[in-house]
Amino acid sequence: MKSDLFAAIEAGGTKFNCAVGTGPDDIRASVRIATTTPTDTLHDVMEFLQNASKLGRIAGIGVGSFGPIDLNRQSDTYGYITTTPKEGWKYTDLLSSMGELFHAPVGFDTDVNAAALGEYTWGNGEGCDPLIYITVGTGIGGGVLVNGRPLHGSLHPEIGHLFIPAIQSDAPNPDGICPFHGDCLEGLISGPAIAARWGAPAETFPADHECWGEFSTLMALALSNLILTLSPQRIILGGGVMHQAQLFPMIREEVQRMLNGYVQTNEVLQDIDNYIVPPGLGDQAGMLGAMVLAKQAKGR
Template sequence: MDGNAPVYGGIEAGGTKWVCAVADAGGGVLTTEVIPTTTPETTIRAAVRFFEDRRPLAAIGIGTFGPVDVRPGSPTYGRVLATPKPGWAHVDVVSPLRATLGVPVRLDTDVNAAALGEWRRGAGAGLGTLAYMTVGTGVGVGAVVNGGLVHGLLHPEFGHIRVPHDLVRDPFAGSCPFHGDCLEGLASGEAMRRRWGRPAEHLDDPSVWELEAEYVALAVLNLTYALSPERIVVGGGVAKNPALLPAVRARLLALAAGYPGEPVPVDAAAMDEYVTGPFLGDRSGVVGAVELARAARPAPNPPVL
């Protein structure tokens, strides 16, 4: 590789860590660094230092936890909105990087970035429509439809949909500070920690994962009927439990009850192809962030988003 060739930067800005990466002109990741998410000033300064040491830099893409203003031209573009993450509400994550490094910066949500990464280089390669659901500290969905990331009034906030809540089976009131027992309030890693008193990775009771699979399957069913994606990728820390996805697939078949029939999966083999884990593993988000950067500063054959 030419040592003077520009590189592209990507940031997966999560609630617990920022993963920073640089990639070559083709999007191949060259190096990464993990920065703990502490205060906005400390975290952003560490990201700036990472990229300062890796110039010349062509552009940066950021996939951040939200909600966040992703509307270019908006007076609050690049600002985190009403997040429950302490200290991060109304923080501008774009301007400090753009001003200090002097390069274009393109922003989207962390789940949209993960969807983009999987669509371009992972589970969605060759498909027109892909949804990525993260089940981790929070719950969110990003989607690529006909080659473009989904935006509208703002961006999808699928983690806050309502799902059936059987208070006899699950008397937990929910952990969401805004809605209580929305999907995120019932199925996120934070919800599991509060409900059971331990983090998800330390829970091994089958009944715990049966309940979690119920909520995730309900969410996947809603996503299937609302968006009609050709594949749904389920990632995030909670989804790493090996019992979860098989249980989600089985429950989803029962919930769908054969409706509407093919091409919606109607048997276990088809369901295995329809609901998958991320092919890129933990790198979906940062790979997608690099793709945002490549679109912000197009190469001769720029990616279309």
């Protein structure tokens, strides 16, 4: 008899990261598909899933997607990517085709809520309540778990667009680039924002370049506000830009300096090295989180 498998799809603006298996130590098949047009990309995803379904019964499907997405099950556009600025992807139905083809339940959430779930289940966020996961890449996104469950509310967190206090900047082009808000977090320190404001791709700056000092201050302002609002038990920072490992100690020090002894928690005062951390699952957090969504969908 074939065993039950779960399909995980991390739908990103650059690539779709897909896998079939049961957990981090049991991935039976995986593929990366470039994000081109919805028709082409979703076609390739379906093809991967159909091939993978020969390995075992697909008992659940999980999709963690870039957003904004519609998470309201009562809505006509449940399971859609909605008002994204990404060319061609406005109001794209991600789920219907997959669920129908495999007669399997489908779990759906933001890519970053999924990544938070992945870290909570198998990575660096075990038992942390609340848990915050932030990715800094092409955009900035944040997922929040309260009591182990993704926070939704009237939409879902959009931490990437937080307003943060302006600081004196030595960047050659100091203005933020968010088309909606200019100087929001994403407008100032996403990968493309660093490139635009400092004049070269983020990965080309040496570890001691002044752009990273500014990055740490701005990120610390955002994290301080998140600590004051959510009182998280841990914050995980992932995504391409956070491969700059020197940023972690810089950000931690700035957070302590800004909060200035007001938040009297062991996490902030004594143990900040275990409070603001990289993902335990590396760049697989989102995909593995989608697998958790698949398992939860089956369990419902």
